[in-house]
Amino acid sequence: MNTTSKIESHDLTVDKVFSDFYTVPNYQREFVWQPENVEKLLEDVFNEFYRDEDEEPSSSQEYFIGSIVVCPYHDGTFELIDGQQRLTTIFLLLCAIRDALQQESSSPPDTLRRYITDTSMDPRTGDDVNRYRIVLQYEDSRNVLEQIGGNARIDTIPQDTGSTRNIIAAYETAKGFLAERFDKDPKQIKSFLAKFTSRVKLIRIETPNRAYALKIFGNHQ
DSSP states (O other): OOOSSSOEEEEEEHHHHTTSOEEEOTTSOOOOOOHHHHHHHHHHHHHHHOSSTTOOOOTTOOEEEEEEEEEEOTTSSEEEEEOHHHHHHHHHHHHHHHHHHHHTTOOOOHHHHHHHEEEEEOTTTOOEEEEESEEEOSGGGTTHHHHHHTTOOGGGSOOOSHHHHHHHHHHHHHHHHHHHHHTTOHHHHHHHHHHHHHHEEEEEEEOSSHHHHHHHHOSOO
């Protein structure tokens, strides 16, 4: 992570973005995307890669879906200053892909599992810590991402806040997208996963600290 006084910008595939861990701090507003926002993102990606049913996209094709702003956090993760809605939606899509494959008795790839949760070293103690790729710290979230990431049954998760309702609706939208577009076919779903993680890209802007990030970019979502 960058600790100098300059801003660094990197264009990264989803695969690279989800090799790191992110914390959404408690001062951020809740998750507000509606199903139509989630569906638009997924349909835009689908249309980019499946314009012609008889023609596979070239291996060099890329598709940018926006930017995120981060800074180093004390526990070794990135604090997500801007881009919570987009990154949370991607996390939910990855969970939905895992669950769709499991429901069809197809084992999810280990790489997919690591996009959702993995082990990292705590820089303060040197101990391994099991983390989800995104952790929401604001109270309204009720640990809903950890529950979805941990494979909890959706109908057992309380929907008693705006964020929990929106996040579960986003997850259900992603599941519906996979069923509609790929007819629950594990081979097609895995092919989409490969395209999504290797060709969809975000610009990750890294700032030296929170104060610098908020001063430059403001507290947007």
